[in-house]
Amino acid sequence: MNPIRRAVVAAAAVAALAAPLLASAQDIKPRLIRFGYGLNENSNQGRAVKFFAEQVEKASGGKMRVRAIGSAALGPDTQMQQALIGGAQEMMVGSTATLVGITKEMALWDTPFLFNSAKEADIILDGPIGEKVKAKLQDKGLVGLVYWENGFRNLTNSKRPVTKLEDLDGVKLRVMQNNVFLESFRSLGANAVxxxxxxxxxxxxTRAVDGQENPYNTILSSKFHEVQKYLTVTNHVYSPWIITVSKKWWDGLSPAEQKVLQDAARASRDFERRDTREEAGRALAELKAKGMQINELSPAEAARMRDRLTRVNASIGVNVGMDLWNETQSALTKLRAA
Ligand code: TK8
Structure with missing residues (x-):
């Protein structure tokens, strides 16, 4: 090969290598992403949003910037969801439970005692069933990216230790805004609000309500120990969080931009679950150290509570669709047999 030809070939090779890089760099435009969430910055949720923001900025060469807005400063979950649907806000992370009014299939995750372990939750949420439920959001103007761990929920109140079902009689208990939670706690005899x-x-x-239920991490990061004396270990349901994007906005992004968000979301999921699980054990000890009185239920009382709570299962099956319900149950049976 003569020197000129060699130079041309070399230049072409360099160009071929650089082309995809250039193309994707051009495909990434300056974007400002308003990302809302409900907990404060100093929480598992806040830390993971920060991680997500850093990943997005890194992967986009600083072009895509995430403005993380916590403490529900953009409004509670339901208000942010509407802002996403309308295109007034780009992204958020929140409870799947608050999406049930928009996508009824999300109620599947509110099934009391659905998962026995975080490992089961990961497999189902990240597998075909979780994908199917997530995909239902698309018709409603939302794109679901990944599930994060909120965690197994436990009961707190300011009235008395809950050692048996009857202790919940007349306890005004705040629940998330959906019928499964409302019915679940009504069936336990609490006054669910x-x-x-x-x-x-x-x-x-202000004692407008006596109690609430949330994972240890949230009880601690939201400082509920300052206003709640008693904590009962119930682990009555595993709650996921979900990252959602405005579909209106998403549809205007290039494939390269969408990939930046997808990849960062996946990385943030792994970060968030690790962080949350590490924190949970410490959080319980810290709540105790801060003066909360903690009790576990006797096996007999735990069984009574479980029996009452799982009475809502039949109606959840009807509401989310029996096909989805049965598919989930058989996937879990298979997992447990393995
Ligand atoms: C935070 C909520 C919270 C949830 C709740 O925005 O509402 O009790 O558990 O994590 O999504």
Whole structure:
């Protein structure tokens, strides 16, 4: 090969290598992403949003910037969901439970005692069933990216230790805004009151409600120990969080931009679950150290509670569709047999 030809070939090779890089760099435009969430910055949710923001900025060469807005400063979950649907806000992370009014299939995750372990939750949520439920959001103007761990929920109140079902009689208990939670806690004899999370601390402080239920991490990061004396270990349901994107906005992104968000979301999921699981054990000890009185239920009382709570299962099956319900049950049976 003569020197000129060699130079041409070499130049072409360099160009071929650089082309995809250039193409994708051009496909990424400056974007400002308003990303809302409900907990405060100093929480598992806040830390993972920050991680997500860093990943997006890194992968986009600083072009895509995430403005993380916590403490429900953009409104409670339901309000942010509407802002996403309308295109006034780009992204958020929140409870799947608050999406049930938009996508009924999300109620599957509110099934009491659906998962026995975080490992089961990961497999189902990240597998075909979780994907199927997530995909239902698309018709409603939302794109679901990944599930994060909120965690197994436990009961707190300011009235008395709950050692048996009857202790819940007349306890005014804040629940997330959906019928499964409402029915579940009514069936336990509590006076269940639906309320957005953003109003919860002050409702507990003023005794507008006596109690609530959330994972240890959230009880600690939201400082509920300052306004709640008793914690009962119930692990009555595993709650996921989900990252959602405005579909209106998403559809205007290039494939390269969508990939930046997808990849960062997946990385944030792994970060968030690790962080949450590490924190959970420490959080319980810290709540105790901060003066909460913690009790576990006797096996007999735990069984009574489980029996009452799982009475809502039949109606969840009907509401989410029996095909989805049966598919989930058989997937879990298979998992447990393996
Ligand atoms: C935070 C909520 C919270 C949830 C609740 O925005 O509402 O009790 O558990 O994590 O999504």
């Amino acid at each position: 639906p309320m957005p999370f953003s109003e919860l601390f002050s409702a507990l402080e």
